[in-house]
Every structure is written in structure tokens, then in C-alpha cells.
Amino acid sequence: MTDDTPPRRRLSVGWVLLALVEAPVLAAVVTGLAAPYLPPRPYWWAQLVAIGLPYAALALAVFAVVWLVGRRWRAVALHAVLLLIVGVRAGGPGRLAAPADGPDDxxxxxxxxxxxxxxxxxxxxxxxxxxxxxxxxxxxxxxxxxxxxxxxxxxxxxxxxxxxxxxxxxxxxxxxxxxxxxxxxxxxxxxxxxxxxxxxxxxxxxxxxxxxxxxxxxxxxxxxxxxxxxxxxxxxxxxxxxxxxxxxxxxxxxxxxxxxxxxxxxxxxxxxxxxxxxxxxxxxxxxxxxxxxxxxxxxxxxxxxxxxxxxxxxxxxxxxxxxxxxxxxxxxxxxxxxxxxxxxxxxxxxxxxxxxxxxxxxxxxxxxxxxxxxxxxxxxxxxxx
Structure with a gap:
């Protein structure tokens, strides 16, 4: 038991540090998702953060892979939910090729x-x-x-x-x-x-x-x-x-x-x-x-x-x-x-x-x-x- 304790402690500290590093990205994604519902007079800063939501979501996806590799399932679930919401907001995966307009359109x-x-x-x-x-x-x-x-x-x-x-x-x-x-x-x-x-x-x-x-x-x-x-x-x-x-x-x-x-x-x-x-x-x-x-x-x-x-x-x-x-x-x-x-x-x-x-x-x-x-x-x- 004594031999196993230091590795578990170091691993735990490492995940905490990762969470702290990721915190600004997580906050940016949550703020960006909330911005369309926040009046811009008091919440102008949320509108500014929302501009970068697609890019914050890409960064969040990278962190999600790290949590997945580390088998931190609760963190993976949180990331999956947020990324799913971003995807739905963006219109979903869409078709691989858009249809062409017709002569009467x-x-x-x-x-x-x-x-x-x-x-x-x-x-x-x-x-x-x-x-x-x-x-x-x-x-x-x-x-x-x-x-x-x-x-x-x-x-x-x-x-x-x-x-x-x-x-x-x-x-x-x-x-x-x-x-x-x-x-x-x-x-x-x-x-x-x-x-x-x-x-x-x-x-x-x-x-x-x-x-x-x-x-x-x-x-x-x-x-x-x-x-x-x-x-x-x-x-x-x-x-x-x-x-x-x-x-x-x-x-x-x-x-x-x-x-x-x-x-x-x-x-x-x-x-x-x-x-x-x-x-x-x-x-x-x-x-x-x-x-x-x-x-x-x-x-x-x-x-x-x-x-x-x-x-x-x-x-x-x-x-x-x-x-x-x-x-x-x-x-x-x-x-x-x-x-x-x-x-x-x-x-x-x-x-x-x-x-x-x-x-x-x-x-x-x-x-x-x-x-x-x-x-x-x-x-x-x-x-x-």
C-alpha cells in the first residue's frame, strides 16, 4: 500500500492541474452557449466571448481526448454533453454535399x-x-x-x-x-x-x-x-x-x-x-x-x-x-x-x-x-x- 500511494497522489495532482489549465476554455464554452440568451446591455462581455465559441469548442475537444485516455469518465461525460450542445447549435453534422438549386428557384x-x-x-x-x-x-x-x-x-x-x-x-x-x-x-x-x-x-x-x-x-x-x-x-x-x-x-x-x-x-x-x-x-x-x-x-x-x-x-x-x-x-x-x-x-x-x-x-x-x-x-x- 505504501509503495502505491505516491503514484496515485502524483496522478491526482496531475489531473487537478489539467483541470485548472482547461478551466478558461470550459468557461469560454459555457459563456458562449449562454450568450444568445443574455441581453447585451448588462452582458456585453458574454457576446464578446461568444465570438470565439467554435474555436473554444475545438480546444475543449482536445482536452476531452486527454480525459478519455485517462479514463476519467465523469469528465468525459461533461465534455461530451457540452460538445453535443455546441454541435446541435451549429446545425449538426449536415449533409456531405449540399443540393443544387433548380431552374425555378x-x-x-x-x-x-x-x-x-x-x-x-x-x-x-x-x-x-x-x-x-x-x-x-x-x-x-x-x-x-x-x-x-x-x-x-x-x-x-x-x-x-x-x-x-x-x-x-x-x-x-x-x-x-x-x-x-x-x-x-x-x-x-x-x-x-x-x-x-x-x-x-x-x-x-x-x-x-x-x-x-x-x-x-x-x-x-x-x-x-x-x-x-x-x-x-x-x-x-x-x-x-x-x-x-x-x-x-x-x-x-x-x-x-x-x-x-x-x-x-x-x-x-x-x-x-x-x-x-x-x-x-x-x-x-x-x-x-x-x-x-x-x-x-x-x-x-x-x-x-x-x-x-x-x-x-x-x-x-x-x-x-x-x-x-x-x-x-x-x-x-x-x-x-x-x-x-x-x-x-x-x-x-x-x-x-x-x-x-x-x-x-x-x-x-x-x-x-x-x-x-x-x-x-x-x-x-x-x-x-
Whole structure:
């Protein structure tokens, strides 16, 4: 007995140390799972932690293997339960290959494409090449401002990516006769333009631009509501662009040092405010969606991941469980969209009403935007006729 005691004691201490090392990862996973249910005003920090949930879950899986090798069954069971919840939240294993959309499906693309790049001409050419190759019936842009100097000359303030699609491709820019104004936003403008492909069979019945946010705040959340008629039935599409964190990013700031928490403080204060305001604005849009009597599709740049409160608020607005198109289509890809060159997170979404079926969904690597576009195929469900 005496000879066996030291090995058991050393082994026990080793497992305790492993648990202490793993504790921050475990806390991050639990916090990330709870974040969609925690209001962002008091729990903004949980929203920030939730961004890294997929990666914290991968680290947790590594620790689970270690516990399994050590035959620590209670620890294995805890890890298995948490990883199962993460998997279910992510949409399950999905299909190995997503189905293709049919010739009669409605194809929608949401794409945040700001005016950046080596030149205006190059950006215009790149946008035209992508849209011309993928041919969506509906093209929803974000970060592409249109300023109407008058109701008769709406296109007077188009950015190059809007002008290129409208003038060089068979697409019609569809916006309300008058765009909304906001004290902190440019008068009679929007950055969420909406295009309809000629010959798509889509009719625009009515539209409304929504600008949300604190008075005189130039960084606001925007949404364009479009009532459409397609295939003999009506549907409402919201093109959404929720407020961002702004610039610069912490990793782009040379004064931010990991070993100096003092340098993080300005960014943490900014993020606390943005999460609170974004949550309020997402709730306003969700309240509008809840009042709709027609099927609703919500698409755009949420500037939030699928593990954040704002995403869940929009996805379940009005008590309707909308399908996340990328999850519903299946496939092995995560569908991450930001940053386009090395996508770390998924913040661009298409949320689909149960009256519609997702037939395909994919993202495309691009070099002329910091977001990857999301292209989705939709059709009416037979049982919803």
C-alpha cells in the first residue's frame, strides 16, 4: 500500500492541474452557449466571448481526448454533453454535399462590398464579374451607399459597385421613392441597396428604408424592407446592416499590447457601447418583423456571429424559428464570411421563413471585399401552399 500511494497522489495532482489549465476554455464554452440568451446591455462581455465559441469548442475537444485516455469518465461525460450542445447549435453534422438549386428557384445573394481596392474601375469590374457569373435573382448589398439628391435623380450619389451592376448587367436598382433620413446619417440615403434581375419574375410591391440608432450617431443600423411577389405568392425580405465596431481594430493598432491591459480599455469601452446599441437596434428590427403577416426572409451583414444575442433575436422574431440557410443546406463548410482572405467568423446570414425551403447555400472567396458573399437558393414548400 505504501509503495502505491505516491503514484496515485502524483496522478491526482496531475489531473487537478489539467483541470485548472482547461478551466478558461470550459468557461469560454459555457459563456458562449449562454450568450444568445443574455441581453447585451448588462452582458456585453458574454457576446464578446461568444465570438470565439467554435474555436473554444475545438480546444475543449482536445482536452476531452486527454480525459478519455485517462479514463476519467465523469469528465468525459461533461465534455461530451457540452460538445453535443455546441454541435446541435451549429446545425449538426449536415449533409456531405449540399443540393443544387433548380431552374425555378429564387436565388438570393447578400454581399457587403465597400468601396475599397486598388481603383474604382477594378472594383466595378470585379463586382460585375462575380454577379454576372452567379446570376442571383435578388442582390442585397451592404456598405454600398446610394444618396438621392432628389426624388427624380435617385442615382446621383451611387458608389461604383452600385453603378456598375445597374449599368452593365441586367439588374434594376429598386429603392423607395424617398429614402429615410437620420440626424447622424446623410440625408435621403441608404447603404443597403436592393437589385432585382430582369426576367426573374420578381415584382416589387412596396419598400421602406429603416434607420435605427441614437440621434446624431453616424454609425447606425440600417434595414431595407421589401414586399415582393414571386411565383404567385408574397414574401417580405429585410436587407439588414447592423452597426459595426468601427475602426481601427485592436489587432491593427500598434499601441495595443497583449501584456498591457491598459491598452485594451478604450476598445472594451467601445465594444460595450456597440453591443448595447446594436442589441437595441436589432430588437427594433425584430419588433417590425414580428408585426409582419407574410413570410419573412432576413439577410445581410449582422456584424454578429450565430452565437450572439442579436442573431437569435432576428432569427426568432415574432416567435418564428427561421432556418439559417447555410446550416439548412448542409455541407462540410462552416460558411465563414469575415475576413474574406482568412475568414475567422460567420457574420453574414440569410434567415429563411418556414414557408420556404433552402435548396442551396454557399460562400465564395473574393479579393475585392473584406466579406465573402452568401448565395442561397429558395423555393416554396409544397405544404405551405
Amino acid at each position: 429564387l436565388v438570393l445573394t447578400t454581399f457587403n462590398v465597400p468601396e475599397t481596392g486598388p481603383s474604382r474601375e477594378a472594383l466595378g469590374d470585379s463586382v460585375v464579374a462575380y454577379v454576372g457569373a452567379t446570376e442571383p435573382d435578388l442582390l442585397l448589398m451592404q456598405d454600398a451607399r446610394v444618396i438621392a439628391r432628389s426624388e427624380q435623380r435617385r442615382r446621383a450619389g451611387e458608389v461604383v459597385q452600385v453603378e456598375a451592376v445597374r449599368t452593365r448587367l441586367p439588374y434594376r436598382l429598386r429603392l423607395p421613392a424617398r429614402l429615410a433620413s437620420h440626424p447622424g446619417w446623410q440625408v435621403n440615403s441608404t447603404d443597403v441597396p436592393f437589385f432585382v434581375r430582369e426576367g426573374s419574375g420578381v415584382e416589387v410591391v412596396e419598400q421602406e428604408v429603416l434607420i435605427l440608432g441614437v440621434e446624431r450617431d453616424p454609425d447606425v443600423s440600417l434595414a431595407l424592407r421589401s414586399h415582393l411577389r414571386w411565383d404567385g405568392r408574397d414574401v417580405v425580405v429585410y436587407n439588414v446592416h447592423l452597426r459595426s465596431f468601427g475602426s481601427p481594430k485592436p489587432w491593427q493598432d500598434p499601441d495595443v499590447r497583449l501584456a498591457s491591459p491598459r491598452t485594451w480599455a478604450p476598445y472594451l469601452r467601445r465594444y460595450r457601447g456597440v453591443y448595447a446599441q446594436r442589441g437595441d437596434e436589432a430588437a427594433e428590427i425584430a419588433d417590425r418583423i414580428a408585426d409582419e403577416t407574410l413570410p419573412v426572409v432576413v439577410a445581410g451583414d449582422f456584424n454578429s456571429t450565430a452565437d450572439n444575442w442579436s442573431y437569435r433575436r432576428l432569427r426568432t422574431a415574432g416567435g418564428v424559428d427561421r432556418a439559417d440557410a447555410v446550416q439548412a443546406a448542409g455541407g462540410r463548410a462552416w460558411g465563414r464570411t469575415y475576413h474574406a482572405s482568412r475568414p475567422f467568423v460567420r457574420i453574414d446570414f440569410v434567415l429563411v421563413d418556414p414557408a420556404l425551403e433552402v435548396t442551396s447555400a454557399r460562400t465564395t472567396p473574393v479579393e475585392f471585399s473584406d466579406h465573402r458573399p452568401v448565395r442561397v437558393g429558395l423555393r416554396w414548400r409544397e405544404e405551405s401552399e
